[in-house]
Amino acid sequence: MSDEFIALSVPNLKGNELKYVTDAVETEWVSTAGPYVSDFEKKLAEYVHVPAAVSTQNGTSALHISLMLCGVTREDAVIVPTLTFIAAVNPTKYIGAEPIFMDCDDSLCMDPVKLKKFCEEECDFTDGKLIDRATGRHVKAMVVVHVFGNMADMEAILPIAEKYNIRVVEDATEALGTYYTEGKFAGRFAGTFGDFGCYSFNGNKIITTGGGGMIVAKNPEELAHAKHLTTQAKADQANFIHDEIGFNYRMTNLQAALGLAQLEQLEDFIKTKTANYNQYKEAIDKIDGLHVQDFRPGTRSNYWFYSVVFENDETGRDALIEELKENHIQSRPIWGLISDQLPYEGARTYDLVKAPWYWKRVVNVPCSTNLTSEGVDRVISVIRNFMS
Numbered sequence: 001m002s003d004e005f006i007a008l009s010v011p012n013l014k015g016n017e018l019k020y021v022t023d024a025v026e027t028e029w030v031s032t033a034g035p036y037v038s039d040f041e042k043k044l045a046e047y048v049h050v051p052a053a054v055s056t057q058n059g060t061s062a063l064h065i066s067l068m069l070c071g072v073t074r075e076d077a078v079i080v081p082t083l084t085f086i087a088a089v090n091p092t093k094y095i096g097a098e099p100i101f102m103d104c105d106d107s108l109c110m111d112p113v114k115l116k117k118f119c120e121e122e123c124d125f126t127d128g129k130l131i132d133r134a135t136g137r138h139v140k141a142m143v144v145v146h147v148f149g150n151m152a153d154m155e156a157i158l159p160i161a162e163k164y165n166i167r168v169v170e171d172a173t174e175a176l177g178t179y180y181t182e183g184k185f186a187g188r189f190a191g192t193f194g195d196f197g198c199y200s201f202n203g204n205k206i207i208t209t210g211g212g213g214m215i216v217a218k219n220p221e222e223l224a225h226a227k228h229l230t231t232q233a234k235a236d237q238a239n240f241i242h243d244e245i246g247f248n249y250r251m252t253n254l255q256a257a258l259g260l261a262q263l264e265q266l267e268d269f270i271k272t273k274t275a276n277y278n279q280y281k282e283a284i285d286k287i288d289g290l291h292v293q294d295f296r297p298g299t300r301s302n303y304w305f306y307s308v309v310f311e312n313d314e315t316g317r318d319a320l321i322e323e324l325k326e327n328h329i330q331s332r333p334i335w336g337l338i339s340d341q342l343p344y345e346g347a348r349t350y351d352l353v354k355a356p357w358y359w360k361r362v363v364n365v366p367c368s369t370n371l372t373s374e375g376v377d378r379v380i381s382v383i384r385n386f387m388s
């Protein structure tokens, strides 16, 4: 069997990337103005079936702007997951607000049952404001992450947000291409349910611009405001008049040239991801003590990341990662809980049970769109030998 290195998740740039980027260089449109930026915004919006989108430098800045436009201030609190990448949580602190860390369910996304219980039992709802009794803070927004491309339970989460007047930022950075196929939301894409939806095109995401992001929004005026804030809040561009504290968060034409070429291939990438997922799932679910985590029924997932779960045992995780590494295969544990990290010491948490359980038991295995079926077989055979 080949001994070639298998990476966890790397870019796949075999389409029109070089052609479009070369064009951007040759036409000397390399910065934040240029036709690829608006073209990529338009095509991305079309892809997720919304009227418009606004590009950003990365997913983190998309989340930052979105939370600001939810009206979150330093007096407020924001409900966030603890089992996620830290970029979903940091923007709350950029604003100076405080996070409330919520548990996940078996989808690895926010648990709507606990969310509801928290609102009912820990908070008072008066004058249209949900107040966390323990801190006196107004719970103004929540960040819902579609973990590893799996749709969070929007059917359950949205009515809770509505009832308690909590604004919703969807962190769809991992879930571009995931949509409901059944139920009342059939045809609706991850990122298009909340007040704001954020995407990322970092190097390991399903499509990449090197680094980049995108915002979509329910309210077109708020989306226009997002664009204003990402471009230094220019009120009168010619005369350098600014009417707010803005940011330099806009994507460059070079990035967007890559993005456009990547978007053309997104559906093919998802096909490969799906086939590889099914191959892993079929084999690994037969191994005693392991399974591959499911994606939500009634959705078409983008199958971004695959999670192998140790069902009975928390000692296997690091040993398997080590074993894979010795076989030149890159893997990783799921994220350390954000509420356990140094910058969040002492932060408000609510009934965290499943998140710590999964944290100790998940190994993410290679999922690049360059990964061949033979590659998947090699990973499976290392895992099988490890478990026998």
Ligand SMILES: *Cc1c(COP(=O)(O)O)cnc(C)c1O
Pocket (backbone or CB within 6 Å): 057, 058, 059, 060, 061, 084, 085, 087, 088, 145, 171, 173, 174, 200, 201, 202, 211, 212, 213
């Ligand atoms: C990648 C990611 C982000 C941040 O995106 P960047 O483009 O890297 O800034 C935010 N949240 C989650 C869940 C992510 O996986």
